C-alpha cells in the first residue's frame with residue numbers, strides 16, 4: 672500500500688495475458704468519464720491506466736488506443752455494460768424484497784464499482800481476481816473502502832478463498848461476471864456458474880455478458896480476436912444459446928435488449944450488441960437467477 676504522494680511507477684506490473692484486458696476496460700471507463708454526457712464517472716480509472724502503462728507490459732495502453740478505435744464493433748460497449756451493471760446491481764442489492772446483502776464481482780479486474788457506488792448499509796462487496804491483479808489494484812487504489820479483495824483463480828477452488836474472506840454461503844448474493852466468461856474454457860465457464868449457484872439461495876441474481884459464436888469467425892471481431900490472441904488471452908467460450916446455457920446450469924435467464932437499453936441512455940447501440948449490424952451481435956447481456 673502507498674500514500675497518494677508515492678509515484679505510480681512503484682506499482683507492480685499487471686501479470687501478462689488476460690490480466691491486461693482489465694487495463695483495457697479501465698481505459699474505456701476513463702474515456703467515458705471524460706465525456707460531458709458520461710453514463711458514469713469512474714474517478715480512479717485514469718490513475719489505474721497510468722499506473723498500468725508505467726509499470727509496462729501493454730504498450731497500447733501508453734498509446735491511448737481505445738477499444739472502439741481497435742474494434743469499431745465494440746465502440747461504446749464497455750460504457751453501456753458498465754452503466755447497465757451499475758443500475759442492475761444497485762437495484763438488486765438495494766431491493767428489500769430480494770434482500771441481497773452480498774455482491775461478488777468475479778474477475779473484478781480494475782473495476783472500481785465497489786468504491787464509487789453507494790451501497791445499502793450491511794452490504795458486503797467482494798472483488799475476486801488473479802493475485803497479480805488484486806496486488807496491482809490494491810497498490811494503486813490503496814484502501815478506499817470496506818470492499819474485500821479476494822486473490823483467487825476462478826478455475827480453482829475460489830469458493831474456499833471467498834468464504835475465508837468472509838463470504839457467507841446461502842446468503843442472498845448478487846453475482847457479477849462482467850467480461851470474464853469468454854476467457855475461460857467452456858467447461859470452466861459452466862463449472863464456475865454451477866458452483867456459484869450452489870453457494871446461493873434460490874432467487875440470487877447473476878449478471879453477465881456472454882460471447883456469441885461470431886467472436887470466433889471472421890467479420891467485425893477479427894481485429895479483436897487477433898489482438899486477444901496476440902495478448903495471450905484468446906476468446907475460449909461462446910454460446911449460440913445464452914438462455915439455454917444458463918438453463919442447463921439450473922438458472923432461469925433472460926436476454927437484455929441492448930438496443931433498447933442504449934436508446935434509454937440516448938446512445939447509439941454498440942454494433943457488437945445490435946443484430947442490425949453486419950456479422951452481429953457478438954455479445955449478449957444476460958440476467959439470470961439461481
Ligand SMILES: C[S@@+](CC[C@H](N)C(=O)[O-])C[C@H]1O[C@@H](n2cnc3c(N)ncnc32)[C@H](O)[C@@H]1O
Nearest residue numbers: 690692693696778779780800801824825849850
Ligand atoms: C476483461 S477483464 C474484466 C474485468 C472487469 N470485470 C471489468 O469489466 O472491468 C477480465 C478479468 O478476468 C480475470 N480473469 C480471467 N481469468 C481468470 C481466472 N482464471 N481467475 C481469476 N481471474 C480471472 C482477469 O484477470 C481480468 O481481470
